[in-house]
Every structure is written in C-alpha cells, then in structure tokens.
Amino acid sequence: xxxxxxxxxxxxxxxxxxxxxxxxxxxxxxxxxxxxxxxxxxxxxxxxxxxxxxxxxxxxxxxxxxxxxxxxxxxxxxxxxxxxxxxxxxxxxxxxxxxxxxxxxxxxxxxxxxxxxxxxxxxxxxxxxxxxxxxxxxxxxxxxxxxxxxxxxxxxxxxxxxxxxxxxxxxxxxxxxxxxxxxxxxxxxxxxxxxxxxxxxxxxxxxxxxxxxxxxxxxxxxxxxxxxxxxxxxxxxxxxxxxx
Numbered sequence: 001x002x003x004x005x006x007x008x009x010x011x012x013x014x015x016x017x018x019x020x021x022x023x024x025x026x027x028x029x030x031x032x033x034x035x036x037x038x039x040x041x042x043x044x045x046x047x048x049x050x051x052x053x054x055x056x057x058x059x060x061x062x063x064x065x066x067x068x069x070x071x072x073x074x075x076x077x078x079x080x081x082x083x084x085x086x087x088x089x090x091x092x093x094x095x096x097x098x099x100x101x102x103x104x105x106x107x108x109x110x111x112x113x114x115x116x117x118x119x120x121x122x123x124x125x126x127x128x129x130x131x132x133x134x135x136x137x138x139x140x141x142x143x144x145x146x147x148x149x150x151x152x153x154x155x156x157x158x159x160x161x162x163x164x165x166x167x168x169x170x171x172x173x174x175x176x177x178x179x180x181x182x183x184x185x186x187x188x189x190x191x192x193x194x195x196x197x198x199x200x201x202x203x204x205x206x207x208x209x210x211x212x213x214x215x216x217x218x219x220x221x222x223x224x225x226x227x228x229x230x231x232x233x234x235x236x237x238x239x240x241x242x243x244x
Contacts, residue, residue, distance in 0.1 A: 004028055008043045026053065030062045031087070037068035051076035054086070061087035066116040069094040074101045081107035092116045098196035105190060110183045113199040119177075121217045124150060153220035159241075160226040164233055172239065176221050 004024045011019035018024075025031060035045045049063075049072040057063060063086070065072055074095040080086045081104065089108040094100035097114060105111045117123075128146045135142045157175065161168045189195055204215050218238040225231040225243050234241035 022053075026056050028061070031057070031064065033063075033065040033071050034067040035071050037070050045071050047071070047073045049073065049077075051079070054080055057087045059084065059087060062090065063087040064090040064092075066092045069097055069100070069114075074104055078104045078107070094196075098200075099194070100196055102190055102194065105187060110179060111186050112179070112182045113186050113196050113203070115182065115200060115203050118200075118203050119215045119217045120150065121146075121220070150220075153216050155221035157221060157223045158226075159223050159230055159234065161230055162227045164230060169237075172221075172223065172234070173218075176218055177215060 004021075005019045006022055006025045008020045011017055033049070035048070038045045045068070047070065051073060054073070054076055063072075069091075072095070077086060077089075078101060081089070086107065089104075090110045091104070091108050092112045093114050093116075094104070117126075124146055128144075131144065132142060134140075155176065157172060159168060159172065186199060189199055204212055219240045221240065223234055223239050223241040225234065225241055228243050231241045231243045
C-alpha cells in the first residue's frame with residue numbers, strides 16, 4: 001500500500017505540507033475517516049465530505065467512517081447512494097446519533113452503531129486513562145495496571161504461510177473479531193425499532209439463550225508462525241506473534 005494522510009493542523013505544526021492535500025486523499029482506493037468533529041476555526045471537519053466532495057468519489061472506492069458522523073453529509077450521501085454513485089460504504093458513525101438516517105443503512109457493506117472502540121480492551125483502556133489522570137491530579141501512586149483486570153484470552157493459532165495471503169490473514173482476523181455479526185445485529189435491530197443508543201450501550205453484553213462473545217483485540221491471541229517474516233508482518237498488524 002501507498003498511504004496518504006490529510007491532517008492540516010499536523011501538516012502545519014510538523015512542516016508536512018503533503019498532509020494538507022485533500023485531492024490526494026480523494027483519489028485513494030480506500031478512504032478512512034478518523035477525524036474529530038470541529039465546527040469552527042481554520043480547519044473545520046463538519047461536512048468535510050459534503051455533496052461536492054462525495055460526488056468526486058466513485059463506486060470503485062471504499063469509504064470508511066470511524067471518526068465522527070458529521071464529518072460526512074449523510075443526506076447528501078444517501079442521495080448519491082440512491083443513484084448508485086457512492087463508494088462501497090463502511091459506516092460506524094452517523095450524523096445526528098442516536099437519531100440517525102436509517103435509510104442509509106441498506107446502502108452499507110458494513111454498518112455498526114459507533115462501536116469501533118468497544119472491545120473489552122478499548123473500554124478498559126478508557127477507564128484506565130481516567131484512573132491515570134485522577135492519580136496524577138491527586139498525586140497518588142498508580143498501583144493498578146490494566147492487565148490486572150482483563151481475563152486471559154486462550155486463543156492460540158498457527159500460521160505456516162511464508163508470505164501471508166488474503167485468505168490466511170482473513171482467517172486470523174475473523175477468528176478474533178467477526179464484524180459480520182455486529183453488522184447483522186445492527187441491521188436487524190434497527191429495522192425493528194430506532195434503538196441505536198441501546199445497541200451501543202448494551203454492545204455484546206451477555207443475554208439469555210445467547211452465546212454472544214465478548215469482543216477482544218488482536219494482541220490477545222497468540223499466533224505461532226513458521227516463518228520469521230510472517231511474524232514481523234503480523235506483529236506490525238497488532239497480533240501477538242512469535243516464530244517456532
């Protein structure tokens with residue numbers, strides 16, 4: 001992959017003018033949005049992807065939004081989607097949550113209720129950020145570590161590929177996190193009632209007569225590799241990998 005970035009404040013602060021080229025981003029095969037919502041100042045992100053920008057994208061591209069819903073004009077996106085003029089859509093965040101534009105869901109390859117950071121580790125990490133801050137403010141010693149409160153994840157996998165294939169990497173990813181389940185739950189439940197906030201609040205909580213699994217992160221599964229290069233690649237992707 002060739003990776004481009006668009007971050008005007010960092011481009012200015014770090015003297016990286018190439019990070020202030022939106023046109024370069026709009027030509028990418030995969031466009032991932034992770035921006036905070038900024039309405040004022042020199043670099044607003046609100047409706048950064050408005051109808052004019054969205055119209056420059058094509059169905060051969062992928063548009064993923066896991067930042068803030070209002071970065072994309074959802075009504076403009078729906079109008080283009082109804083004409084078959086949008087990229088492949090992967091949306092975790094939506095404009096006007098929890099009262100989202102539900103008509104947009106059917107045009108998404110993957111749709112989820114703002115849960116990109118809702119793994120067990122992600123939520124625990126957020127708690128410990130508050131704990132660290134409070135300890136600093138009160139000048140107390142930090143006596144707990146996040147790992148002290150996380151259950152073991154007894155998943156061990158073996159990867160024998162010298163060069164990772166799409167198939168083998170997909171197997172590893174889906175073994176740890178089946179995003180299709182979250183998509184299906186979201187689509188089916190939102191079709192019955194506007195329950196966005198409830199789905200987010202109760203995300204992957206155990207329910208009666210359900211074998212729903214707590215969502216873990218890649219590094220909680222240990223992958224044993226036959227080849228050193230595979231170990232390096234998987235480690236770079238966030239897996240806990242070692243070589244036989």
